[in-house]
Amino acid sequence: MSQQPRKPIQKTEAGTYDLELVREIAESMKIMDGPLIPILHVLNDRFGYVDETAIPVVANVLNLSRAEVHGVVSFYHDFRHEPAKRHVLKICRAEACQSMGAEKLFAEVAAALGESAQVTLEPVYCLGNCALSPAAMIDGRLYGRMNADKALAELRK
Numbered sequence: 001m002s003q004q005p006r007k008p009i010q011k012t013e014a015g016t017y018d019l020e021l022v023r024e025i026a027e028s029m030k031i032m033d034g035p036l037i038p039i040l041h042v043l044n045d046r047f048g049y050v051d052e053t054a055i056p057v058v059a060n061v062l063n064l065s066r067a068e069v070h071g072v073v074s075f076y077h078d079f080r081h082e083p084a085k086r087h088v089l090k091i092c093r094a095e096a097c098q099s100m101g102a103e104k105l106f107a108e109v110a111a112a113l114g115e116s117a118q119v120t121l122e123p124v125y126c127l128g129n130c131a132l133s134p135a136a137m138i139d140g141r142l143y144g145r146m147n148a149d150k151a152l153a154e155l156r157k
Contacts, residue, residue, distance in 0.1 A: 017047060022054045026061035036062060036072055040079055049080035077124050085120045087155050090137040091146070093123045096130035105134050108148035119155055 025042050029035045039058055043050050050073050059069045073079045091097075091106045106123060113119050129135035132144020138154050 017043075017051045017054050019053060019057050021046075022057045023061060026058050030061055036064070036069065037076075040069075040073060040076075044079050048083040052081075077122065085116070086118045087139055088120045088122065088137075089151060089155065090122045090124045090127065091151075092125070092127045092129070092133065092135040094126040094130075097133040097135055100133040102134040105136075105146060105148055105151070109151050112148060112152055 022043060025046070026035075026039050029039050029042070032038060036058070039062075040050055043054055043058075047054075052070075055069045055073065056066050058064075059066045062069075073081075089109065091102060091109065093102055093106065106121075110121055113121060124137070127135040127137055127142060129142055129144050134146050136143045136146040136151055138151065143150070143154070
């Protein structure tokens with residue numbers, strides 16, 4: 001897949017996508033085999049999330065139902081529904097990590113962060129680091145044997 005050239009983020013109204021740009025992106029990629037997920041990745045990268053106003057535009061361009069597009073957006077945890085905050089902390093909640101205390105880790109970190117304006121805390125279901133569970137990802141960097149103190153220290157860096 002070729003990368004779309006970076007344009008500055010363009011918004012039409014407070015908090016809405018530039019739907020013309022969404023349509024341009026979708027139109028330019030619709031000839032690909034299986035274009036939906038790559039289009040959603042470009043939107044997610046460009047705008048920082050996939051806004052619900054983009055769903056009918058993408059559906060129209062690809063001749064899909066809005067439900068089909070919404071289903072893909074809601075199924076994959078990498079597609080954001082709102083912009084991320086300054087830091088993104090993903091904590092694995094799959095079985096191996098649960099057995100090593102991931103639920104407690106998530107609860108402790110959530111309590112320590114409260115309604116932090118700086119950190120987006122996300123549960124994910126497998127980071128592929130089961131041997132070093134509980135696993136977490138902070139701003140795209142994978143960590144093993146995570147605990148609350150270590151996570152909070154990394155976020156303060």
